[in-house]
Amino acid sequence: MLAALFLALAAVQGPELVSPLGRPLFARADTAGVVAKAESVVARAPHDVDSLLRLGQTLASVWRYHDAIDVYSRAIALASGRAILYRHRGHRYISTRQFGKAIADLDRAAELDSTSFDIWYHLGLAYYLTGRFAHAARAYRRCVAAADSPDNLVAVSDWLWMSLRRAGEDSAAAAVLAGIRDSLDVRENTAYYNRLLFYQGRRMEADLRALMATGDLEFATVGYGLATWHLIRGDTTTARALFRQIVAGTYWPAFGFIAAETELLRTP
Numbered sequence: 001m002l003a004a005l006f007l008a009l010a011a012v013q014g015p016e017l018v019s020p021l022g023r024p025l026f027a028r029a030d031t032a033g034v035v036a037k038a039e040s041v042v043a044r045a046p047h048d049v050d051s052l053l054r055l056g057q058t059l060a061s062v063w064r065y066h067d068a069i070d071v072y073s074r075a076i077a078l079a080s081g082r083a084i085l086y087r088h089r090g091h092r093y094i095s096t097r098q099f100g101k102a103i104a105d106l107d108r109a110a111e112l113d114s115t116s117f118d119i120w121y122h123l124g125l126a127y128y129l130t131g132r133f134a135h136a137a138r139a140y141r142r143c144v145a146a147a148d149s150p151d152n153l154v155a156v157s158d159w160l161w162m163s164l165r166r167a168g169e170d171s172a173a174a175a176v177l178a179g180i181r182d183s184l185d186v187r188e189n190t191a192y193y194n195r196l197l198f199y200q201g202r203r204m205e206a207d208l209r210a211l212m213a214t215g216d217l218e219f220a221t222v223g224y225g226l227a228t229w230h231l232i233r234g235d236t237t238t239a240r241a242l243f244r245q246i247v248a249g250t251y252w253p254a255f256g257f258i259a260a261e262t263e264l265l266r267t268p
Helices: 002-013 034-044 049-061 065-078 083-095 099-112 117-129 133-146 150-166 170-178 190-199 205-212 216-232 236-247 255-266
Strands: none
Touching (some): 049 083, 083 099, 083 117, 117 150, 133 150, 150 170, 150 216, 216 255
């Protein structure tokens, strides 16, 4: 009953965006009323930048990315020197498939704060999604230098490895893998960790496919790494089949989902 109600409501409200492949993509239902609570805080202090930042993050949590972008833009108009605002808006430009705007925002964020892991991570991703793999690798190298935990290290190392392989820098990519041990204390980014261990030959494809089966986010995240591994090895048939499966899923803000879209558009 609740699922049917949500689908009916989504149909009335329209999609959050239409994917580059032509699929309508919808925001989540805000059943807990978190947006209204955040909006009420902003209503009491409309020029408080931190309250606007929290409202933008709250909107993003229910996949209302265009509204989040509008809120971040309001905050930037009030505090144009705060790097975190450009970082968050850049991230949501990625979510809405506006990669050029994402690069502009994230470049600006990096000018304001050159030490932020999150800024370099998202900038690398924006370059990667536009097929500028050498640019992505340079951003990810800066990101590695800012990584302060095993979770951060494995996340950026995975994207750096793929960027270097796609840029034809195979020796540099091998050096990235050499720095990944099988005893890292990874607590959250296990999908990326298992992808790296697979590239090293310490996991089997069956292990990754088992992880993919645990949820839509895992399918997109682990599946994209597996598909790209096949693509790099020249097996475009298997890679494209996986890309198509990923974009048929429901977790459309996932980086793996967005990246799979770009692969299908790049090689139709």
